[in-house]
Amino acid sequence: MHGRPPIDGVWLQSATCASHPHPEWWHSHDPREIDAAVAHCRNHCLVAEDCLAFALATGVKGSVWGGTTQHERTQMLHRNDRLLARGRRFRRASRRSTKGSGNVTTG
């Protein structure tokens, strides 16, 4: 891992950024280096999904994780929030229409 706090997880043992010759790319502000880190994650790391899941679950800020930038992860979380809110609205509407219909069938 590239200067991150210690994290438990078997997936970390396969984190290819840990042995990359340019670990600073994962923290860079240079778009070319960020792109290179993202490409490395996506093309050479077998644990990118675990890494991304960790970053999303913990809300860690900054750096490249799981082949995503902070901006991309923020977009993912906002999209997820919108989908969850839509799901809640749908379930509420379904309950209201079920209560009102009196046509509930059970399987």
Ligand code: SF4
């Ligand atoms: S996905 Fe990228 S940041 Fe995550 S462990 Fe792999 S190489 Fe490192």
